[in-house]
Amino acid sequence: MNSDQTSRVTRRQFLASTSVGAAAFWLAPRNLFAQDTNPVTVSRGQGAGAKITVQNLRGGVSVLTGSGGNIAVLSGTDGKILIDAGLATSRPGNAEALAGISSSPVTHLINTHWHFDHTDGNQWLNSVGARIIAQENTRKRLSTATRVEAWNFTFPPSPAGALPTEVFKQGLTLFLNGTKLALDYYGPAHTDSDISVEFTEAEILHTGDTWWNGHFPFIDYSTGGSIDGAIRAAGTNIARVTDDTLVIPGHGPVGGKSGLIEFRDMLVTIRDKVAALKKQGKSLEETIAAAPNADYEAKWGGFFINGKTFTALVYAGV
Numbered sequence: 001m002n003s004d005q006t007s008r009v010t011r012r013q014f015l016a017s018t019s020v021g022a023a024a025f026w027l028a029p030r031n032l033f034a035q036d037t038n039p040v041t042v043s044r045g046q047g048a049g050a051k052i053t054v055q056n057l058r059g060g061v062s063v064l065t066g067s068g069g070n071i072a073v074l075s076g077t078d079g080k081i082l083i084d085a086g087l088a089t090s091r092p093g094n095a096e097a098l099a100g101i102s103s104s105p106v107t108h109l110i111n112t113h114w115h116f117d118h119t120d121g122n123q124w125l126n127s128v129g130a131r132i133i134a135q136e137n138t139r140k141r142l143s144t145a146t147r148v149e150a151w152n153f154t155f156p157p158s159p160a161g162a163l164p165t166e167v168f169k170q171g172l173t174l175f176l177n178g179t180k181l182a183l184d185y186y187g188p189a190h191t192d193s194d195i196s197v198e199f200t201e202a203e204i205l206h207t208g209d210t211w212w213n214g215h216f217p218f219i220d221y222s223t224g225g226s227i228d229g230a231i232r233a234a235g236t237n238i239a240r241v242t243d244d245t246l247v248i249p250g251h252g253p254v255g256g257k258s259g260l261i262e263f264r265d266m267l268v269t270i271r272d273k274v275a276a277l278k279k280q281g282k283s284l285e286e287t288i289a290a291a292p293n294a295d296y297e298a299k300w301g302g303f304f305i306n307g308k309t310f311t312a313l314v315y316a317g318v
């Protein structure tokens with residue numbers, strides 16, 4: 001990967017090129033992406049044309065996919081409760097999808113963590129009446145200029161309307177639309193602000209970005225994430241679900257316990273391989289060349305993070 005290649009990013013090439021680009025960033029951590037071709041700007045651009053798909057689960061819960069992280073919607077007499085807000089550039093598509101579910105207004109928005117592909121829509125949803133609830137570190141990260149080194153991007157402080165107004169440290173229980181919603185902090189995992197949201201009666205768990213179903217996950221070391229934290233959170237998810245639980249990941253299709261186990265096992269296997277190579281004194285380049293992700297690349301490497309990038313993310317934390 002070189003700068004000539006990164007400058008030729010088209011929409012179709014985006015996923016592949018940012019994956020390779022992110023790996024190259026870790027190899028040569030300076031200004032790999034021009035400001036207009038970094039993953040954040042490109043994602044926001046794609047969000048404008050994103051097709052939003054609605055999947056109805058059970059217990060009044062639906063999932064909107066297509067714009068940033070997966071959005072869960074609980075609709076009822078208390079209005080719509082949203083888990084995550086997607087990209088702001090997808091407002092028209094998301095608003096249309098929400099109107100198709102029911103005519104009730106959006107009254108509550110819960111952010112699973114601070115990342116832009118889960119919170120960009122905060123401001124417009126607040127402007128139509130949503131209270132925003134999150135773990136306290138989500139508010140902290142959104143309140144100030146926050147840099148993610150791996151994306152070569154510094155987010156400016158969010159406008160007041162985009163900030164969570166109700167925050168908590170460890171957990172919060174809400175009763176809305178006849179449903180118990182249990183919000184639980186993972187501790188540092190993918191970032192330092194990750195929470196799960198459980199729709200208790202419906203047995204549906206939204207894991208935020210502690211689970212990417214079928215994809216290598218991003219790990220945000222710049223704001224408190226780590227591979228070991230990600231593995232701990234994956235274990236927490238497995239421990240709290242049953243074979244009947246429907247699990248909504250941050251990215252990828254809705255799944256269940258077996259998918260969570262497969263994901264956790266993948267994380268642990270690659271972590272152990274990378275840690276062993278690093279302990280032998282291998283450099284990052286040598287570790288990537290040893291392909292500790294080889295058995296997993298075909299299945300997990302096709303989205304935002306490819307095997308080389310994931311190896312680099314793991315290497316940084318062992």
Ligand SMILES: [Zn+2]
Pocket residue numbers: 113115190209250
């Ligand atoms: Zn994230």
